[in-house]
Amino acid sequence: MEQKLRQEAKALLEQNKVDWIIGFEPGSLKFTATPLITRDKNDTERLIISPFMVNNLADFLTGIEGRVGIVAKGCDSRSIVSLIQDNKLARENVVILGVPCPGLIDLAKIERLVGKDRDELDDITREGDKVAVKVEGKKKEFAAPQVLFDHCLACELPTPQEYDILLGEPRPPAPELEFSGQNIAKLIETPPAERWEFWKNEFSRCIRCYACRNACPACFCQRCFVEETEPQWVMPVPRWQDNLIFQIVRNIHVAGRCTDCGECERVCPVNIPLRSLTREMYSIVDELFQFKSGMDKEALPLMAHYEQEEAEDLFR
């Protein structure tokens, strides 16, 4: 499949159908892939498809000028569609190289199960429903749901719905919602006072690196409220209260845009379980508006369109 991807990507650049290719190449650490953003057709030789291509590449689309050929997993394709809905991207300016995705391996889960850091592992291989980890010469096998990212376990669209070229056989969705929602279910059952304490602790270690925001394709604002000074909505100091407000407002701003790609939580260097907030918002949006972002490019953006009939009396 990689060969086909490389050929297609190269052809797109050669035939001047795109200006850029965005995909993945091998990363510089074990079990990593890293975004490859290039105009050079020779670079397409380095493109890969791997269970470690964790980034949501749609994040780069709003910062790039010209036509782009982009490798997209199901979640990436939803973010692309969401950007099209919001008029941040023209469909004709993007060639989607769709990749059916069997779910991405969460190295943090493997670390917890094996009791070793990722760089101490010899090998990780996906074999159907199982993931085999080789450590200190021994092979350990895990059921895929044990070691895939929570957001992958909730995936409703492993194969992009919107694509130009599909690389590989489509995969049907097979959500493992029970596995995926454990943390959130536990939080919902927690009494409010205790839950408040929980989030206070979590947000106490936020350092305001803004990786959650910057890795998020739905966070495409040119100017983020968090950096406004007049009025100053939130202090730029990493005080837990301000950190919490930042994240809550961010969450509201991406409601109806968030596709549950899980990037915010994955990139957090201090392990704040941010997806517990975004996924809950995703569910609330679905429940209230029967809306799932990034599923239909013709659908009007949930929070950015207005119809007279739906107005409350006050605004009519």
Added chain:
Amino acid sequence: MADKKISKKDIARLLEQWGQQFAVFAPSKDSGVAAMAEWDGQDTSFLDWYRNTIVPPKASFLPPMEEMFHFQKGEEGYNIKTPPKDERNRLLFGVRPCDARAIAILDMTFKDAYEDPYYLSKRKDAVLVGLGCTNPCESCFCTSMGVSPAESADVDLMLIDIGDEFLIEEVTDKGKELIAKTKGLKEATKEDEAKATQSKKTAYDRVTRKLDTEGIKDKLLASFDDEEFWEKTAAKCISCGICTLLCPTCYCFDINDEMVKQEGTRFRSWDSCGFPNYTKMPMENPRQEKWRRVRQKVCHKYEFYPMTFDVIACTGCGRCIRLCPVNWDITRVIESVPDKTEARK
């Protein structure tokens, strides 16, 4: 005088003893992320899991956020109140040689070039107790940056793993004085010292990531205007602050006032040259484009710092590689800087 040693199982008692004189900080995951935290009086489990912290120990002297003072508008100007100070001196236990070197590099800015009272109030009388690595990470490249993973001249005391015990090297006079007052230590034997030498060598050899920094200052100077190179280098960067905020040598901070009616507080907190707002001014932003910010970050460490202090402001701790959301790897970047130095001559 011969080195001392201590059994690993006696570390709790050692820290307890030091705790009577110092505020002892040790590696901890209690906050949810590995960082130096005030020792809880019993837990030494870090001896098993600790390779390095995510949050670098610079946070003990330059915290992510600190209250500088409180102010209140009075009849005749402002009344200033400074927050209560922790009078105890700090002892940081378990500092890795890369991070100890980083603190020495921070000292050049906050102690030598300029006296920063906020930093110095915590740093001046602090004791650094180093702990040699036995299991460096894949992202570590300290040996390329003049640091050895189990040796350090930048701490007061250095502990070397020799099996069931640690050999204790007295590095500074401050360290020597502390050891003289410390009870329950054993004399190290010639054999122990041989073990320590071997331990240092083994750790050194386990650092596999290499970086050639020969002539990097001049190369960067010559390639400063190579926009194409910097654009390519910056392409996948998402402009988050991880690699700078969590860098043990990055020291940039921002100052903000929070004012409600007639009173308020002045804070200082970590800032990053990766953020577009870092250089935002009323009329323009000289680093609006991402590649200019990435260039700044690289050049500050590998060109400007060497120009000012004759030292590269990178100790090879590897945090920026390990924690980067897009695997932007400083070692790959430095290696790819084109050599245009000849053309300039």
